[in-house]
Amino acid sequence: MFRAVSRLSATASRNLVQSRAGYSAPLASRCYSHGKVESDEEFDARWVTYFSKPDIDGWELRKGMNTLIGYDLVPEPKIVDSALRACRRLNDLASAIRILEAVKDKAGPHKDIYPYLIQELRPTLTELGISTPEELGIDRM
Amino acid sequence: MLHLTTGRVGSLLAQRVTAALTSSSVRMASHGHEVAANEDLSQPMYWDSTNVPLPDRRYKVTLSSEDERLKQKEKGPWDQLSKEEKLALYRLSFSQTFSEMNQPSAEWKTVVGTIFIFLGLTGLIVWWQKVYVFPKPPRTFDDEWQAKQLQRMLEMRMNPIEGISSKWDYEKGQWK
Numbered sequence: 310m311f312r313a314v315s316r317l318s319a320t321a322s323r324n325l326v327q328s329r330a331g332y333s334a335p336l337a338s339r340c341y342s343h344g345k346v347e348s349d350e351e352f353d354a355r356w357v358t359y360f361s362k363p364d365i366d367g368w369e370l371r372k373g374m375n376t377l378i379g380y381d382l383v384p385e386p387k388i389v390d391s392a393l394r395a396c397r398r399l400n401d402l403a404s405a406i407r408i409l410e411a412v413k414d415k416a417g418p419h420k421d422i423y424p425y426l427i428q429e430l431r432p433t434l435t436e437l438g439i440s441t442p443e444e445l446g447i448d449r450m
Numbered sequence: 451m452l453h454l455t456t457g458r459v460g461s462l463l464a465q466r467v468t469a470a471l472t473s474s475s476v477r478m479a480s481h482g483h484e485v486a487a488n489e490d491l492s493q494p495m496y497w498d499s500t501n502v503p504l505p506d507r508r509y510k511v512t513l514s515s516e517d518e519r520l521k522q523k524e525k526g527p528w529d530q531l532s533k534e535e536k537l538a539l540y541r542l543s544f545s546q547t548f549s550e551m552n553q554p555s556a557e558w559k560t561v562v563g564t565i566f567i568f569l570g571l572t573g574l575i576v577w578w579q580k581v582y583v584f585p586k587p588p589r590t591f592d593d594e595w596q597a598k599q600l601q602r603m604l605e606m607r608m609n610p611i612e613g614i615s616s617k618w619d620y621e622k623g624q625w626k
């Protein structure tokens with residue numbers, strides 16, 4: 310409760326200036342009583358950059374994905390896209406499919422998020438030749 | 451349905467305790483958990499978890515020549531892989547899919563059943579205690595004493611407004 314109040318006071322002026330059109334991906338930053346709060350765009354950019362590292366290794370991919378899945382949000386399509394391309398650089402199709410399963414699982418009861426994600430990722434999926442879990446039939450028992 | 455006698459429940463529990471105390475990756479096979487041999491916990495491990503989608507290592511460590519060939523093919527364009535090949539690659543790296551992981555099990559039935567068994571046993575023990583251990587209750591518990599006690603309470607008009615005496619009809623000599 311206190312965190313929310315102080316956050317409001319610290320960022321009130323900023324929020325008045327910035328008006329968000331829609332509700333994008335939920336904020337994954339901590340509510341400090343002071344200090345800068347990372348915006349959604351900054352968060353996304355940071356993660357896209359992380360997975361875009363040309364010589365990313367398997368450990369970094371796994372660490373990145375496991376951390377990202379630990380957050381209370383469904384990653385934006387551009388982050389997943391970056392991660393899938395990292396899988397391609399690592400010649401790891403299994404992980405690419407696993408990532409798709411994981412983001413679907415993250416959406417939980419919100420059944421409309423995953424189809425949107427796939428719709429946004431469709432060009433990348435066809436480009437890289439990644440089959441979705443549904444296409445492989447592993448989305449059900 | 452499991453027909454568990456006391457003896458089998460005992461050995462079942464002994465198994466669970468031993469399993470819990472030994473290697474953390476050992477599980478009872480009776481509820482669909484896969485049983486792993488004693489694993490070296492200091493090495494990168496594989497485990498299925500929706501919280502950790504990409505574990506430390508691939509599931510299948512030793513690959514056949516067939517698998518090696520597939521891994522080589524994986525280095526090329528993925529649209530050249532058939533659905534079966536893609537599935538095979540998935541299963542090389544992972545044991546269970548997310549849907550398999552999220553399958554409910556029937557373990558709750560065993561748990562609830564065992565609870566009831568123990569409650570039942572406790573009930574039997576308490577009953578045996580009543581018959582063989584507890585001394586005779588004081589005479590104030592006898593029906594005759596209780597009736598006289600109640601009579602005395604009513605005669606002295608105990609709790610006449612809201613309590614016991616208010617429920618007694620003194621004219622008719624019966625409960626209201």
